[in-house]
Amino acid sequence: MLVRRAPKLVLPFAERSKSRLRATLDNGQEVALFLARGTVLRGGDLLVTEGGIFVEVQAAPESVLQVGASDPRALMRAAYHLGNRHTPVEVGRDYLRLEFDPVLADMLARLGVQAERAELPFEPEAGAYGGGHKHGHEATFAEDYAVAQAVFHEHHGHEHDHDHDHGHEHDHDHDHDHAPHVHDEHCGHKH
Secondary structure, eight states: OHHHHSOEEEEOHHHHTOSEEEEEOTTSOEEEEEOOTTBOOOTTOEEEOTTSOEEEEEEOOEEEEEEEOSSHHHHHHHHHHHHHTTOOOEEOSSOEEEEOOHHHHHHHHHTTOEEEEEEEOOOOOOOTTTOTTBOOHHHHHHHHHHHHHHHHHHHHSSOOOOOOOOSSOOOOOOOOOOSOOOOSTTSSSOO
16 A cells, blocks of 8 residues: 555666666655666665655656567567677567667568567566676676676586677676665765
């Protein structure tokens, strides 16, 4: 009952992926969010304000490509090609959903699937190895790569290292702890 009456924070995926954000609730109240880096808010998540008020997160409708196919193999091929492009994709029982992109719409048509532009909530996968609420290639690449290499090493019994170019830069140094950071007068940041 409390959740139904809770003010709503309605945001598109890009905004729900930010760790620092100013937004307006559906009741007109202004809010500022300070979340751990890599956190992605999902539709249905509950936040609690400093004053103890519940706020429900909702995924806003946004411009997406809704992808379907009568042949499940064609839909799997489309998912494979989208994955090769590091495109965030929502995977449903019989559909794929991604941010609208005319180039990808053309590619999908050539693959023999139906890709229709629609205004729908977008909840892409969090990543194979990232887990939890983490999302975003930059935030999880080093962890994903390390886990993938460990799995490869376990199955093949030797090291596998190669250079590759994804068309964008990665910070392969991953030296940090995962303890939550509390912003107060002792944290060293200017507030």
